[in-house]
Amino acid sequence: MRHTVKYLIKRYSFYLGGDQPAVAWSERLRSSCGALLGLMLVLTIAKYLGDLSGIDEWLMASLGASAFLVFVLPGSPMAQPWAVIAGNTLSALLGITIANLISEPLLAMPIAGASSILAMFIFRCLHPPAAAVALIAVLGHVMHYRFAVFPVMVDSILLVIVGAIYSNMTGKSYPNKPVR
Numbered sequence: 188m189r190h191t192v193k194y195l196i197k198r199y200s201f202y203l204g205g206d207q208p209a210v211a212w213s214e215r216l217r218s219s220c221g222a223l224l225g226l227m228l229v230l231t232i233a234k235y236l237g238d239l240s241g242i243d244e245w246l247m248a249s250l251g252a253s254a255f256l257v258f259v260l261p262g263s264p265m266a267q268p269w270a271v272i273a274g275n276t277l278s279a280l281l282g283i284t285i286a287n288l289i290s291e292p293l294l295a296m297p298i299a300g301a302s303s304i305l306a307m308f309i310f311r312c313l314h315p316p317a318a319a320v321a322l323i324a325v326l327g328h329v330m331h332y333r334f335a336v337f338p339v340m341v342d343s344i345l346l347v348i349v350g351a352i353y354s355n356m357t358g359k360s361y362p363n364k365p366v367r
Contacts, residue, residue, distance in 0.1 A: 221258035221353045226250065229345040233338055245338050247275070248323055250346065252316035257350035261361035265314050268351075268362050270307075272343040274314030278303035279335035282324025295325045 190198075230246060237245030253275065256266035264270065282299045289295040303321035307313045320339060323329075347362075354361035 217357050217359075218259040221350070221357065222251075222254045225258055225346060225349040225353060226254050228349050229254075229342055232345055233342050236337070236341065240337070242333075242337060244334060245342075247279075247320060247339050247342050249275070249316040249319040250342055252319065253314070253343065253346055254350075256314070256316070257346055257361070258353070261350065261354045261359050262363060264363075266350075266361075268347045270312045270314040271347050272340060273310060273312035274307050274317035275320050275343045276335055276340040277306050277310060277312065278317040278320040279324055279329075279339040280332065281306055282321035283329050283332055283335060285321070286325045286328065287330055292325060296322050299325045 229250065233245040237243065253271055256263055257271065260266050281303045285295050285299040285302065289298065299321040300318050303318050307317060324334065351361050
């Protein structure tokens with residue numbers, strides 16, 4: 188046998204997550220607790236607002252992915268307030284528009300996803316979970332633009348506010364300060 192097991196594990200561990208950076212347990216817990224508290228607060232407030240206004244749609248499914256960026260990677264450009272709020276809202280608007288224009292989901296979904304990515308580039312608000320918002324609008328047959336405001340924009344704003352409070356209370360700076 189030419190290569191030892193240790194060599195093979197080292198060489199191929201990349202494919203099994205071996206390229207992931209080591210993260211201290213304190214940071215793992217800080218991030219996970221932040222996501223738990225943040226999602227609980229945002230979803231509770233959104234549910235309450237939905238009940239007050241009589242709107243059944245109070246949750247956007249990609250909120251968990253947005254929470255990952257805000258609480259785990261608060262320094263990422265894709266986790267900044269403009270990226271989260273504008274990226275999600277813009278993608279919802281495009282998804283709804285495409286859903287209204289194209290009735291065939293197999294055509295509407297890729298067009299909605301691709302157009303939301305292009306729009307996020309144009310408006311400098313890249314936020315990966317937002318591309319899913321466009322797909323959700325098409326897949327969910329969302330035909331009214333109110334969805335872009337509530338729950339999408341409202342949930343995004345609430346998530347950013349809770350993320351900023353939590354991150355700054357736990358020693359992480361969020362949002363990023365502009366470089367001068």
